[in-house]
Amino acid sequence: MANKNQDVIDQKLQDLNNDGIDRRGFLKCMAWAGTGLVWTMSGGIPVSHAFARGMGKHAGKSADFSFVQISDSHMGFNKPANPDVAATLKAAVDKINGLATPPEFLLHTGDISHLSRADEFDNVDQILRSARAKDVFFVPGEHDVLDDNGKSYLERYGKNASPSGWYSFDHKGVHFIGLVNVLNLKAGGLGSLGGEQLEWMEKDVKHLKHSTPIVVFAHIPLWAAYPQWGWGTEDSAQALSYVKRFGSVTVLNGHIHQTMQKVEGRVTFHSAMSTAFPQPQPGKADSPGPMKVPAEQLRSVLGITDVNYVRGRHSLAVVDSTLA
């Protein structure tokens, strides 16, 4: 995987505090993501373990709960990069149902549909009904809000959200914040949260204790993954300023159809694979469009993200696994 990712990783080493953790070892392990990597967060400090070696001393206690992130199912897409996105979404559900620790819910980080069509949303909803985890929390991708500014998406998925689709909830001591950064995008710009949402988020976290683990999820990366391809959110720094006081912040996104990680202080960013088709690594192609790989390799570049939380340690363990 990529020298590019390694470059990013090495560059980030300089940003980190000296707290006795073997950051270089940790971050190098991060490059394993996609082929199987576990990492945990203890008191906001990430510690890594290569998947194959298990979780060592940090694996002593079983998780209080786990959830699974899926992303970019693009139902309705039928081009050569994946002519059957329903089959790969079903494979993702099978993978989820086979996990040793059953997830208590799913997060879908957007691009549920390819063209915002009702039949596409219906199809995803039907496939996800066969997941053992019954609750699914969504945030929209740009493909889910085409033409109608998100009206049909909000009618279907926005019942417990603010009128514009963002929301938060608590689960067993962890505070989850679902953000919308795909609406009202400006010419030449990136993803956008907007003033109203930022104001809401500031209030939303104000009453929380510093020790509350925070999970923020949105479709477009909330960090500058690759702004040249629009892989970033212009006002994300403002949003992150509201959560940087917390000991453990995990930011999950989709949109870029590949795993990518960044650690900035106590904030860890993690981008999930798609269940539909891969996209090229930043700058490695003329555009971020769907990438065709040989059919037999497709499922090795699609996947799910399993996240485990252990109370008392404030730890989240994240495992990316492919559909292969």
Add this chain to the structure above:
Amino acid sequence: MRRQIKWCGRLATIQMVAMFLLLAGSQSLGASDQASTGQPTGQATGQPAGKAEVKIDNFSFGPETLTVSVGTTVIWTNRDDIPHTVVSTEGVFKSKVRDTDETFSYTFSKAGTYPYYCSVHPKMTGKIVVQ
């Protein structure tokens, strides 16, 4: 994560050329020739208004700046595997989402500069200059 990149865009290019020929064939010869170069069209009085084409390929509008004469109909065609839109920055025109090979057209009846972008991928911007 080793990947073999193989752009489906190339297949689309073949379709694109075929479609363009089809499109060009349906127009009057003079207008279509001019349209293909993106030069001002329909200059002679009484001649049918010209057409000009913008291709959406690899997440970009080509040509990025297109100069046409008043009365020209500009046709955008999406050659990508991903849907795009064509939206005037100043609210003059706005397409519905255009999936692969779908088109959007707008006739420019007034001189001026018309910046536009794809509202789905706002990094994609272009400009029509009408003179």
